[in-house]
Every structure is written in structure tokens, then in C-alpha cells.
Amino acid sequence: MFPGATDEREVTDTATGTDRNVDTDTGGEEPARGGANFVVVGAPLDVSTTFQPGTRFGPRRIRTFAETFDDYDRRTGQYFSELGVVDHGDVRAWDAVPGYLEWLEGTLRDVVWDDAVPLVMGGEHTVSLAGARAAEPDAFVCLDAHLDLREEYDGNDLSHACVTRRILELEGVEEAIVLGARTGSEAEWDRADEDDVTVVPPEEVAAFSFHDRLEGRDVYLSVDIDGADPAYAPGTGTMEPFGLEPREMRDVVRDVASHACAFDVVEVNDRDDGQAASLAGKLLREFVFSAAESSV
Template sequence: MFPGATDERGGSDAGDDTRDGANFVVVGAPLDATTTFQPGTRFGPRRIRTFAETFDDYDRRTDQYFSELGVVDRGDVRAWDDIPEYLEWLEGTLRDAVWDEAVPLLLGGEHTVSLAGARAVEPEVFVCLDAHLDLRDTYDGNDLSHACVTRRILELEGVEEAIILGARTGSEEEWERAEADDVTVVPPEEVADFSFGDRLEGREVYLSVDIDGADPAYAPGTGTMEPFGLEPREMRDVVREVAPQANGFDVVEVNDRDDGQAASLAGKLTREFVFSSVARDEN
């Protein structure tokens, strides 16, 4: 269970009562099917929950207790090797949260799971912190690879644009796709000074954090490390700015190949999203 959340695994009667008051719903998606380099994202949701245990319940900046913000944890959607079928099942689980007027908090798992999150939330804007463009049409013949997820999301009905912050690598095909009007790429060196302004106002937004957006010095536990990345504080500031507008959130690509640095950062960014989202509602 994510620390500070109410345990709703197993669908007990107590869980049904909790569902009525849930503001946020944590769902783990341990998919590890198309990882390119270092596998292990199947352990991501578990590690994020584990390494979030050290964080204090109280947040000084927003004067809030995480345990009082209506977060429930519905456990993991166990992954299997049929990716289209798995994504459809995961989408249904997340859509249940949306229909209950809660914000889904998806813990990955490889980045492919973000497609299920976007399908459930139906955003107009997809905002992503990522080292990679993920705009390939296919990768190794697979159009549901983690390297294609942003392109697949842009193809969803209603999605008007993708804003990718921290991207520093991609194929020639991807950079050509990124030149289209529906894609904005903010390189790492410009993220600290970037502001969304009123760009997200009045629009449905989905926020995805690929942990490899961080420089691998801070988050080595990820499948495809890419140097010259973002500082954790830069990622935190983006999450804080976007959270008040976002209807869905995920953090993905955490694996078990470090001592918990990636998972700790992922857990902290998840909490920052919740605190910032609730602070909006109270203002």
C-alpha cells in the first residue's frame, strides 16, 4: 500500500465505503514487456510504495497531511504478456476511478501503461517529463512499445497536443514528428525557465513522469538511462505547476537496478502531485 493511503485491495466492504470519498486512486501497473535495455519495471510499483515509507505525513509547504487527502490504493493490476489486452483491462480499472470523480495515480511499470491512463482520462493535453521523445511509429516492429507511447497518445481522439519536457534524444523520424504543431519539446536546459502560462487553463490534462527524465545520477534505476538530464527540483517544480490542472498522473520506468534512488524520487513526485492538486482546490 502507498504510505498514507487507505488500503482498498481485494474489494472488501470497507473498501466500497472508502471509494465514495476517494479523491485519488493509486493503481500499480507492473508491465515489463518491451523494456529496451535494463528490465525490472515489473518491480516498480512495489519499490515506489516501499521507498515512500520514509516520508513524513505532513507537508510544510501546503500545511497538509497526506493521510487526510482521500488517497486510496487499489493495489496492482497484474501484468501478462498480451499487451493490447492488458492495456484494455488497465484502462477499465483507471476509468472506474475517473467515473468515481477521483484522480488516478498510476505507478509503472514501463511507459506503455501511460496509454491506458490517457485513454481513461481522455485529456486534451498530454504533458510528459521524459528523456526520450517516444514518438516512434513502431519499435522492433511493435507499435505498443514504450518507445511509441507519446505517438499513440497523440493519435487518441480529443488529444490536441503533447508537451515533452526534458527530452534529449530521439531518432531522426521522431525529431521530424516533433516539428509538427501538436508537439512542443522543451530541452533540459530550458525546463527551469519554462512556464505553461495559461496554456493549460480550462483544458483536460494528463501528466506523465518517466523517471528517466531525471539525470541518471539521481535515478539510475531505470531501463534506458540518458545523461545530461533534469534535476529532481526541476521535475518537482513542473509537477507542482501542472498538478492543479491535471485529471490524471503517472510515474513510470522505475526498476530494481539501484538502491532506491529512482523509486524514492517517483514516490516523492507522486506526493507532490497530490499536495499541489489539493492545494488548488482549497484556494
């Protein structure tokens, strides 16, 4: 269970006699009647990872390395454990990706219909597609070293390398903003030149401002941990040097949180000494603190 979160079953147990879809919207307040403001869902899909596998252990790693974090957040004056975060546990993965994504989408749609914000922990980046289908955002904001704009990869159009493109194809998704991207195929870069994609290179992320671009829109915020420089997150499938610093990623998360209808952090594996998982858990918490604060 994510440290500070509540076990879903406990919440459900106390919710006897009420309609879940009605009573779970707690309006940013501490959930009073068994509802949740945020629901952690592990999605340990690990099929299309190109190079170093192990992202199936991502949810477990993130939960584990989050154990050391204080419940209290000084900046916002909030306690994580009081923000209505429920841990659903993992949606166990198998290797038939289309079916898994549908199943995962179902779970996440339940979260959305309960007016809670899903917090997905990957697993490979592909799981964002399930998240976006469930959350139906207007815009997709992503921290990533890669464009993930391929039409397909090795014949697979559900590869993690295609996820931003697939999300752009969803009805209602108006644009993607990819921060920290530094590599892609020529076709991906061409796709990125179209109007519905904004690429912010790593060197420009610190100075980048969303201004009022996200106002009034539902944003899906996705953190591919390889957006960070490998020094900060060596435990990921495809390290790409010259990346972001954690504070730059944190500031993006803080900026976007108040507009976000869903969040995920993906591509963490177990092939380092905990750096990637530690950063991932911290960014997830930053998201919750910022989102909760803005919703009051």
C-alpha cells in the same frame, strides 16, 4: 500499500448501500463517505523495455521507499493521509500488451468515473496509453528523456518508445508537451516538429513557463523517471545523461497538478540503491499535495 493511502477494500467496505459513482466525488475534501480523491494503481508491465528490465518491480519499490516520507507537507499544510488517497493495489501484468492495456484502462476508467484522479505507478511507459484512454485528457504533459514518438519499435506499435505518439492519436488529445527530452530518432524529431508537439530541452525546463496554456484543459501528467539525470535515477531501463534535476521535475509537477485529470510515474526498476523509487514516490506525493491544494 502506498504509505498514507487507504486500502481500497476498507473504503469499499464502509461504502455499503450507496452508489459508488455518485458518492465518491469529495470535492478535494477529506473523503467522507468512502470515496476517494486519488487512487493509486500499480501497473507493473515489463515487456518492451529495450535494455535493462525490472520495471515490473517499480510499484513495489516506490511503495517501499515512500515509507520514509513524513505524512505532513509543510508547503501546503496538508497531511497526505487526509487527502483521500486510496491504493487499489497492482493490476497484475502479463505479456500480451494490447489485452493488458484494455484491462488496465477498465480499472482506471472506474477511477475516473468515480471522479477520482488515477495515480498510476509503472511499469513501462506504455501504461500511460491506458491511462490516457481512461482519462481522456485534452493535453499530454510529459517529463521524459525520450520523445517516445516512434511509429513503432521492433515492429511493436505498443512499445514504450511509441507511447506519446499513440496518445497523440487519441481523440481529444490536442497536444503533447515533452519536458527534458534529449534524444530520439530522426523521424521522432520530425514528428516533434509538428504543431501538436512541444519539446523543452533539459537546459530550458527550469525557465519554462506554461503561462495560461493549460487553463481550462484536462491534462494528463506523465513522469518517465529517466527524464532525471541518471545520478538521480539510475534504476531505470535506459539511462540518458545530461538530464533534469529533481527540483526542476518537482516544479513542473507543481505547476501542472492543478490542471491534471490523471498522473503517472513510470520506468522505475530495481537496479539501483533506491534513488529512482525515492524520487518517483516523492514526485507522486508532490502531485497529490499540489492537486489537493488547488482543488479546495
